[in-house]
Amino acid sequence: MSSDVCCFAEARRVAIFGGTHGNEMSGIMLVSMWTKNDSEIRRSRVHTKPFMCNPRAVEKCARYIDTDLNRAFTAENLSTPGGDELPYEVRRAKEINQIFGPKGSPDAYDVIFDLHNTTSNMGSTFILESSTDHFNLQMVHYIKKSMAPESCMVLLNEHPQLKYATTRSVAKHAVGLEVGPQPQGVLRSNIFESMRMIVKHALDFIEMFNSGVEFPACRVQVFRVHERVDYPRDTNGNIGAMVHPHLQDCDWEPLNPGDPMFQTFDGRTIVYEGAGSVYPTFINEAAYYEKHQAFVTTFRETLAVNSIRKNTK
Numbered sequence: 001m002s003s004d005v006c007c008f009a010e011a012r013r014v015a016i017f018g019g020t021h022g023n024e025m026s027g028i029m030l031v032s033m034w035t036k037n038d039s040e041i042r043r044s045r046v047h048t049k050p051f052m053c054n055p056r057a058v059e060k061c062a063r064y065i066d067t068d069l070n071r072a073f074t075a076e077n078l079s080t081p082g083g084d085e086l087p088y089e090v091r092r093a094k095e096i097n098q099i100f101g102p103k104g105s106p107d108a109y110d111v112i113f114d115l116h117n118t119t120s121n122m123g124s125t126f127i128l129e130s131s132t133d134h135f136n137l138q139m140v141h142y143i144k145k146s147m148a149p150e151s152c153m154v155l156l157n158e159h160p161q162l163k164y165a166t167t168r169s170v171a172k173h174a175v176g177l178e179v180g181p182q183p184q185g186v187l188r189s190n191i192f193e194s195m196r197m198i199v200k201h202a203l204d205f206i207e208m209f210n211s212g213v214e215f216p217a218c219r220v221q222v223f224r225v226h227e228r229v230d231y232p233r234d235t236n237g238n239i240g241a242m243v244h245p246h247l248q249d250c251d252w253e254p255l256n257p258g259d260p261m262f263q264t265f266d267g268r269t270i271v272y273e274g275a276g277s278v279y280p281t282f283i284n285e286a287a288y289y290e291k292h293q294a295f296v297t298t299f300r301e302t303l304a305v306n307s308i309r310k311n312t313k
């Protein structure tokens with residue numbers, strides 16, 4: 001019995017993005033470190049470029065200057081001409097698209113890893129944008145195996161409304177890496193080292209793939225984005241409750257109908273009233289108060305991944 005084999009071109013051009021958000025310190029430190037000395041990320045069959053995406057936000061240690069860079073890579077932003085009057089991040093998105101894209105074209109970079117931190121207790125998490133990118137899924141499978149018994153989760157965002165136009169989306173294979181918990185503007189050595197190790201395994205995988213190794217069919221567990229849940233709010237938009245202590249830090253653990261979800265300032269409990277069990281994540285992410293999201297719910301599923309090898313021409 002043989003399942004489908006997917007063939008991909010060698011992944012020769014790889015970028016590692018940090019500072020897409022200027023207050024997420026692990027990726028910022030790794031990218032500035034690797035820009036000074038790239039020995040750790042060099043591989044013989046891969047050209048790897050470390051890149052600081054939002055240097056002005058990094059300088060201010062802010063998520064962004066005018067608008068969220070990681071929402072700015074829309075077809076409209078990338079195609080409409082314009083100059084100084086545009087928000088800084090829209091101008092920056094156009095530059096990044098010129099260097100690493102153009103998005104959707106054969107000239108685009110093969111792989112972009114975009115390094116993020118979260119204040120949520122998510123551990124190490126890949127964020128994927130497609131359930132049919134067997135190259136990315138094989139890479140994730142390889143990294144999960146290499147890291148065991150440490151774990152790494154996969155958040156799959158293919159949601160028609162909740163999907164957004166990420167910086168990494170200019171690449172043929174877009175990979176978000178989200179590691180937490182880490183406060184904004186803070187460096188924690190454990191989080192830094194986890195991120196560093198995952199990038200190392202990722203580059204090892206690409207090197208092996210480029211050298212002709214075939215990766216057999218496998219299965220990968222993912223958490224598929226389902227719904228955004230906002231805080232209760234008053235008519236002025238101020239929040240009326242906090243994440244409940246029983247939910248706080250419980251990313252990836254089942255949340256069942258009737259389970260505590262929020263706690264009001266006078267001590268009342270608000271319970272989850274969904275139809276069935278879900279897996280919440282990005283619980284109490286600092287950057288998402290402005291996006292009206294207390295957490296996102298997901299469904300757990302297992303994807304069947306085809307075997308892959310490189311094109312031989």
Ligand SMILES: CC(=O)N[C@@H](CC(=O)O)C(=O)O
Nearest residue numbers: 021070116117118127176287
């Ligand atoms: C906390 C944070 O910035 N998370 C990222 C997730 C991603 O890269 O898809 C974002 O909202 O852009």
Ligand SMILES: [Zn+2]
Nearest residue numbers: 021024116117
């Ligand atoms: Zn981020």
